[in-house]
Amino acid sequence: MFSDLKRIGLETCVLIAFGALFGLTLNYQLIMDAFSGRLVPAQSQVVVESVTVALPMPVLIDEVQQLKASGGLIIDARSPDLFAMGSIAGALSLPMVDIDALLPDFLTRVAKDQIIITYCSGFGCPDSFDLGVLLIESGYQDVRVFEGGYPEWRDAGLPVAGESR
């Protein structure tokens, strides 16, 4: 009976190890990107080669803090619901879902030489990048993307605003 349990336990560990190893091998790149905090979305590399328009620069969390302190405008590209639930403190909501309706007003209120940092729900979420491209196309000279987004900011314990603080 005891040897039976031992064997079952051993096989369980092997099973878990196999599954985990398999997953890690297949998703190696994603893991490395997530841990290094330097994920450039796969699509954007294609865009770099095919489009000549300037692309928003990715920035890391400490640069975001510096830019914020020196007057950079942080823009939340997520939906209004998510923004209300929790956002980077001091961020302006400019949801990508309503962008056609909201952009004209934004253009009149924010100067073109204003430093802008966009973010959304973290790696794998394209809205901050798309919004960055759109703002550059609209004439903004310094637009950057914080790809870690709200999750990284919140988990780093930095100031947030919203309902679920």
Added chain:
Amino acid sequence: MKRFLYHLARLILALVFVYAGAVKMQNVTAFAGHVAAYQILPYALNYLVAATLPYVEFLAGILLLLNARVRPALLVVGSMTLVFMVALVSVLLRGLEIDCGCFDPGGGQDVSAGVALLRDVGLMLLVALVWWLRTTERDAGRGTRDAIGP
């Protein structure tokens, strides 16, 4: 009768976990988002979980499907379900309104933590049932044609 019950319960569990693993493997990044919504793990670890958990689920499901290494597979499935239940209870206690992320991460309607918890209780019962049938029937039928598994 017991044999029929054993195979039925085993197949249900197998299909649930093969399916759960397979759909999450299709969209690991989106699943990482669901894991992050639980707000339990630090940021990068969510990706680690998302990159490994679906494959373990899938593998355990396949073993159950093949009726091979059934008890190790049951242990894996059972412990994962237990972890899910703990996570769901913590979600309920903190009053988070999130999708459980149990199955298709890109999928349409959300499943609340309460419903998911009930489902997990059902899964736990199935795990216990299969384990029990496997152990008793195997010993009773050892060496005869009634033996449930190899």
